[in-house]
Amino acid sequence: MASELGDSAAGALSRGPLTAIRRTSALDTVRARISLAVDLGLLAPGERLPNVRATAAALGVGEITVRRAFSALEREGIVRRRPGRSGGTFIAEQPRLHAVAESAAYRQDAARVRRLIDERVVMEAGFAHLATARIDAETLGLLDAAIAEMDAATTWADFHTSDKRFHSLIATAAGLPSALAMYTRVTGELYCYFLPYAMSYLRTSNEQHKQIRAALDGRDAALAARLLSAHAAELHRTMYVGLTATGTSDEHPAPAPEHAREG
Secondary structure, three states: OHHHHOHHHHHHHHOOOOOOHHHOOHHHHHHHHHHHHHHOOOOOOOOEOOOHHHHHHHHOOOHHHHHHHHHHHHHOOOEEEEOOOOOEEEEOOOOOOOOOHHHHHHHHOHHHHHHHHHHHHHHHHHHHHHHHHHOOHHHHHHHHHHHHHHHHOOOHHHHHHHHHHHHHHHHHHOOOHHHHHHHHHHHHHHHOOOOOOOHHHHHHHHHHHHHHHHHHHOOOHHHHHHHHHHHHHOHHHHOHHHOOHHHOOOOOOOOOOHHHHHO
8 A cells, every 4th residue: 555655755764764654554644643633632523624625735645545544533433424515524512432453553753853843944944045045936926835834724734735845945946956856755744643733733834934925035044044943953842752751852852732822
């Protein structure tokens, strides 16, 4: 079933070492990512999932794989599907927790995810610093368009697509094609581990994008590098490795979930 991984996920994983998720089929990675998001409270009971096309694009798999995963998750009591114009796929009102054994692969790869985040932090800082001297009005306009799309996004899948483009635009503006290839590899591998995010967090994330864009426009290389590297470093806290006990380390301790901190 490796052929179901899709171009982006399959390409990224095939270039890396034999990780736990490489031993998991594309169908099961979709099941695992959605169920793990439910386990961690990132997807709430009754929440509507993006449509098949958007989910497939965000998770880097084929649409057939998503349809099969949704069917399996419905049988497992994690989602429910409702037909009709107002229908779709929703998280069950009382979803089964810890129901997908394949989600253990993500916990097993936690140390690898930490390393990928650190590699991305270093590259994002360098790209931001260099981009301030090279960025032009056209690229700034494209950044504005991506930010506007993220502001308008109603699902994590739509947001993720524009977020990837925002960061890619800055990396490209740095003007280092060979380093860009390294960045594409690292982010491609890292995106294989992304889970759905709560929209409330993504709104905050986009405010950071606006600050980064302003620093680039102001030609403040130090500020742009500091903002973008800090933005990327937040992944240690906000990705699943920062929300699960098995993903913690002394260097990157995991905080309490957002809903717990608010109390």
